Every structure is written in structure tokens, then in C-alpha cells.
Amino acid sequence: MSxxxxxxxxxxxxxxxxxxxxxxPPELRDRFLQQIEADQGEVLKQATLTEDSWRGYLANxxxxxxNQATFYEHLSMQAPALMLFVQCMFGI
Amino acid sequence: MSADLARFKIGIEDEFRKAPPTIxxxxxxxxxxxxxxxxxxxxxxxxxxxxxxxxxxxxxTFDIESGRVDGFKLACQLRVIDAPGLxxxxxxxxxxxxxxxxxxxxCDVALWVVAARNRALALDQGYIKxxxxxxxxxxxxxxxxxxxxxxxxxxxxxxxxLTQDKVLKEIVVDRQEKLGRFFPNRPKTVAYSARHxxxxxxxxxxxxxxxPPQRRWMFDLVKSFSTSDWLAGAKGLTDAQRxxxxxxxLSTDRGMTMDALKR
Numbered sequence: 590m591s592x593x594x595x596x597x598x599x600x601x602x603x604x605x606x607x608x609x610x611x612x613x614p615p616e617l618r619d620r621f622l623q624q625i626e627a628d629q630g631e632v633l634k635q636a637t638l639t640e641d642s643w644r645g646y647l648a649n650x651x652x653x654x655x656n657q658a659t660f661y662e663h664l665s666m667q668a669p670a671l672m673l674f675v676q677c678m679f680g681i
Numbered sequence: 682m683s684a685d686l687a688r689f690k691i692g693i694e695d696e697f698r699k700a701p702p703t704i705x706x707x708x709x710x711x712x713x714x715x716x717x718x719x720x721x722x723x724x725x726x727x728x729x730x731x732x733x734x735x736x737x738x739x740x741x742t743f744d745i746e747s748g749r750v751d752g753f754k755l756a757c758q759l760r761v762i763d764a765p766g767l768x769x770x771x772x773x774x775x776x777x778x779x780x781x782x783x784x785x786x787x788c789d790v791a792l793w794v795v796a797a798r799n800r801a802l803a804l805d806q807g808y809i810k811x812x813x814x815x816x817x818x819x820x821x822x823x824x825x826x827x828x829x830x831x832x833x834x835x836x837x838x839x840x841x842x843l844t845q846d847k848v849l850k851e852i853v854v855d856r857q858e859k860l861g862r863f864f865p866n867r868p869k870t871v872a873y874s875a876r877h878x879x880x881x882x883x884x885x886x887x888x889x890x891x892x893p894p895q896r897r898w899m900f901d902l903v904k905s906f907s908t909s910d911w912l913a914g915a916k917g918l919t920d921a922q923r924x925x926x927x928x929x930x931l932s933t934d935r936g937m938t939m940d941a942l943k944r
Binding site: 610611612613617620621624625626627628629631632634635638639641642643645646647650651668669670671674 | 683685686688689692696835837838840843846879880882883885886889890894895896897898900901904908911912915917918922926930931
């Protein structure tokens with residue numbers, strides 16, 4: 590190696606779907622990925638199913654209106670730290 | 682911790698102490714009721730706070746430290762009502778059913794577990810008919826799908842083989858029809874493997890959907906598994922591949938972050 594040429598360290602390639610599942614037959618890989626996607630769909634569904642439940646509980650805890658239009662406004666005024674929590678929790 | 686957050690923590694923990702989320706898990710002996718609850722709520726590791734019952738009818742309250750809110754440990758409880766010996770002895774069954782009649786109306790949700798290989802459903806049908814009037818909304822769980830013939834569970838991806846999958850679809854339709862029609866509501870039927878953590882997310886969604894809307898958040902807090910638990914059993918993948926998959930696909934399954942609060 591020439592001394593004039595700097596040694597450049599190549600970053601590790603970002604793993605793609607192919608490298609993540611190297612060694613699996615294509616049809617098995619597809620079924621596997623479908624199951625992962627289905628699982629993640631269920632996780633999102635759970636978040637949707639519990640969101641109103643959380644909102645109702647918090648409204649009750651802080652004596653706020655459960656009405657969605659006014660809920661965040663009241664919460665941001667009366668419980669700002671909790672408001673941040675709620676934003677965080679629901680990805681608002 | 683701010684006053685709001687302290688109030689939030691105390692409020693949640695009080696709510697759990699007053700009325701913990703309660704699951705009644707029903708099914709014949711040996712179908713994997715306890716392993717199902719353990720897989721979903723980590724109750725094997727949790728402390729059983731109290732056990733009351735007659736013979737082997739149990740009403741257990743488990744203390745679960747919830748880590749679902751990142752950086753925030755919450756002391757929660759889960760109540761599980763279970764008759765592990767149901768169907769073993771006709772003389773004892775009457776006592777179990779009497780206990781179920783007492784406890785079922787106080788439950789948030791019922792999980793009726795059957796073993797995938799069991800085609801003889803008359804006992805389950807009989808019990809469902811007997812308890813129909815007191816059953817809360819529930820879910821039919823088809824466990825032990827790895828034991829479906831021809832017993833060729835695919836360890837590479839920790840999933841049913843193609844052949845098992847075809848049989849499984851028929852089993853779900855069959856059990857939905859033969860058991861579901863006896864329930865007061867039309868319950869969802871979900872096939873899963875507690876042992877392999879396969880399809881537990883679908884089972885958990887169905888349970889939450891069946892729980893009273895105002896109590897669903899409590900179940901969310903005591904959830905103790907993630908898709909990573911299922912991926913961990915895929916023997917055809919290297920650890921690096923599992924990590925890459927988790928990083929790429931499972932970002933929504935990490936619970937809740939509190940980073941915004943630290944700003």
C-alpha cells in the first residue's frame with residue numbers, strides 16, 4: 590500500500606432486508622416478513638385501542654374534560670409536564 | 682420528578698391497587714393456560730401476592746413492575762383467575778364451575794384456551810354453555826400450534842411450517858364456529874404458541890379489544906412481551922440478524938419514551 594494514500598475506513602454497510610435474512614429461502618423469507626409486519630400492525634392497533642382509554646383516565650385524574658378538542662388545551666395549562674408525557678406517549 | 686408526574690404515578694398505582702386488571706383464563710387441564718399468562722405478562726417472574734381458592738381453583742394477584750413508560754417504574758398488579766384442573770375430575774368440576782360463576786362477573790375479560798390438536802370439543806362446549814350467562818367478553822385462544830401434525834414447526838423462523846399453517850387456518854375456522862357460537866358475544870379466535878411467543882401480539886390485541894374501554898390502559902401497562910421475544914427463537918438467524926431486524930422493524934414496540942420530559 591502506498592504511503593501517499595490515506596487509509597480510509599469504510600463504514601459498515603447498513604443492513605438491508607437481504608442481509609438480515611441471508612440464508613433463508615425466498616418463500617420462507619416472505620412469510621417471515623409478513624409475520625413481522627402483522628405483529629407490528631397489532632402493536633399499532635393496541636396503541637389505537639388504548640389511546641382513548643388513557644385519555645379518559647388522565648382526564649379523570651386531573652379533573653379535565655375528556656372532550657378531545659379541549660383536553661390538550663387544559664392539560665397544557667394545568668399539567669404541562671404531563672402534557673409532554675402525553676405528547677410523547679401518543680407521538681403527537 | 683414534577684408534581685404532575687408524581688400525581689400521575691401515585692394515581693396509576695392507586696388505581697391498580699384498588700381494582701387490578703383481571704383476566705379469567707379457562708380451559709381444560711394441560712392446554713397451556715399458565716404458560717399463556719406467563720408469556721404475555723411475565724407472571725413467572727412476578728411475585729404472586731395472594732392465592733385464594735378451593736382445591737385447585739386459584740385467584741392470584743401478581744405484582745408486576747411495569748417498565749412500559751421508559752425511565753418510569755410503576756408498581757402494578759394483575760389478577761388471574763384460573764382452575765388448572767378443569768376437566769380432570771367430574772366431582773371437582775362442579776366446584777370449579779361454582780367458583781367461576783362467582784368470579785367471572787368481576788373479570789374484565791375471559792380467555793378461553795384450547796389446544797390446537799384437540800378436536801373433541803364437547804367438554805369445552807358444555808362448560809361454555811354452563812357459564813354463558815356470567816361470561817364477560819372474551820377471546821378464544823388456540824394454543825400449542827407447534828404440536829399440529831406433521832409436527833414440523835419451522836425452527837429457522839420460529840413459525841408454523843407451510844403444512845401446519847394450512848391446517849391451522851382450518852382449525853381457526855372450525856373452533857370459531859364450534860365454540861364461538863356458545864358465547865354471549867362473538868369472540869375473536871386467535872391461534873398462537875405461548876412456548877414460542879408466536880402470534881402473541883394478535884392475542885394481546887384481541888384481549889385488549891374485549892376489555893372494557895375505560896380499563897384497556899391498565900392491560901397495556903402490564904404487557905411484558907415484545908416481538909423480539911418471538912424473534913429470539915428463530916434459530917435460522919444470527920444474533921446480528923435478529924438485532925438488525927429488531928432495529929429496522931420493531932421501533933414501535935419499545936414502550937414509551939420520556940425523553941421529551943427531560944428537556
